[in-house]
Amino acid sequence: MAYLDGGIPPVEEVRPGIWSIPVPMHGPLRYVYVYALVLDDGALLLDAGPGDDAAFSALEAGLATAGLSFDAIRGVLFTHGHLDHYGLAQRVKEASGAWTAMHEAEAIELDVRAYRDFGASLEGTLREFGVGDEERTAMMDVWSRTFASSRGFPPPDRFVGDGRRFDVAGGTLVAVLTPGHAPGHLCFVHEEAGVVFTGDHVLSLTTPNVGISPGSSGSPLADYMTALERVVPYGDLLGLPGHEDPMPVGPRALELLDHHEERLAEAASAIGDGHLTVRSVAERMTWTSPWSAYGPFDWMMAMREAYAHLIVLEARGTLTREHGHPHTWAHR
Ligand SMILES: [Zn+2]
Ligand SMILES: [Zn+2]
Numbered sequence: 001m002a003y004l005d006g007g008i009p010p011v012e013e014v015r016p017g018i019w020s021i022p023v024p025m026h027g028p029l030r031y032v033y034v035y036a037l038v039l040d041d042g043a044l045l046l047d048a049g050p051g052d053d054a055a056f057s058a059l060e061a062g063l064a065t066a067g068l069s070f071d072a073i074r075g076v077l078f079t080h081g082h083l084d085h086y087g088l089a090q091r092v093k094e095a096s097g098a099w100t101a102m103h104e105a106e107a108i109e110l111d112v113r114a115y116r117d118f119g120a121s122l123e124g125t126l127r128e129f130g131v132g133d134e135e136r137t138a139m140m141d142v143w144s145r146t147f148a149s150s151r152g153f154p155p156p157d158r159f160v161g162d163g164r165r166f167d168v169a170g171g172t173l174v175a176v177l178t179p180g181h182a183p184g185h186l187c188f189v190h191e192e193a194g195v196v197f198t199g200d201h202v203l204s205l206t207t208p209n210v211g212i213s214p215g216s217s218g219s220p221l222a223d224y225m226t227a228l229e230r231v232v233p234y235g236d237l238l239g240l241p242g243h244e245d246p247m248p249v250g251p252r253a254l255e256l257l258d259h260h261e262e263r264l265a266e267a268a269s270a271i272g273d274g275h276l277t278v279r280s281v282a283e284r285m286t287w288t289s290p291w292s293a294y295g296p297f298d299w300m301m302a303m304r305e306a307y308a309h310l311i312v313l314e315a316r317g318t319l320t321r322e323h324g325h326p327h328t329w330a331h332r
Pocket of ligand 2: 032082084085200242243
């Protein structure tokens with residue numbers, strides 16, 4: 001029931017007192033789930049949706065289906081600060097008077113200056129990747145149009161640390177720090193209800209995007225793989241993701257770990273075949289569409305991802321890097 005026909009799933013009470021409300025968004029994922037958790041005196045939301053009118057209306061209608069309204073919302077917890085999840089934060093806050101909260105490391109996602117600084121360093125990074133002048137100019141243009149210009153949202157009212165607990169209907173919600181897709185990504189576990197809210201950390205069909213971004217550590221893929229191992233022990237608890245379909249969380253996390261081991265092997269073999277720069281390795285790796293069908297945005301995303309894999313191989317001692325112009329990679 002992946003709704004691949006272009007439809008959007010219905011509003012549903014997935015567990016007593018836990019509602020999933022799909023909200024439309026632009027792009028191939030098509031919708032993002034907002035979850036409403038009933039409290040003794042109202043409800044808590046997990047994520048809010050993208051910041052446009054269509055999303056706001058869908059959320060309002062979804063809350064009504066669940067017998068709720070914005071007045072009932074006491075607080076909004078965010079899995080991470082990406083705009084498909086955080087974009088509506090301010091409007092929901094204004095409509096409800098609720099507090100908003102996410103992990104401290106996600107605040108950078110909203111920070112125009114951090115994005116500008118990252119953009120300033122990006123040009124040099126693309127040179128290190130081996131990207132030629134014309135392609136680099138196109139990528140920098142896409143960067144400033146699609147990323148840097150869309151920041152500047154107000155920060156949340158509160159920060160949520162790893163292990164923080166919240167009382168909800170039928171039990172306790174526990175925050176679990178799972179960086180990688182985003183530096184301060186949180187999953188939320190509700191053991192009594194048998195569910196884990198996985199945000200974009202674990203998705204049922206696609207592999208979440210992982211790569212260098214403002215605020216990411218030196219090795220976002222290493223962080224991501226460690227964070228996948230953190231959710232494997234939840235086994236067959238139902239993963240309720242930010243997009244796509246619910247799935248048993250542990251087995252899917254193991255699949256994603258296997259997937260990245262295969263990608264690591266693919267990147268290593270590209271280096272063995274003489275593809276020595278990030279640009280060239282990325283072009284050689286397998287993506288959902290052929291490289292030639294992509295444009296500057298997708299090439300940039302692919303290179304971030306390829307680079308994240310090379311850093312892990314470097315840390316494992318499989319590869320070494322020559323810090324020339326551009327950086328070149330070789331088997332040790
Ligand atoms: Zn995301
Ligand atoms: Zn998302």
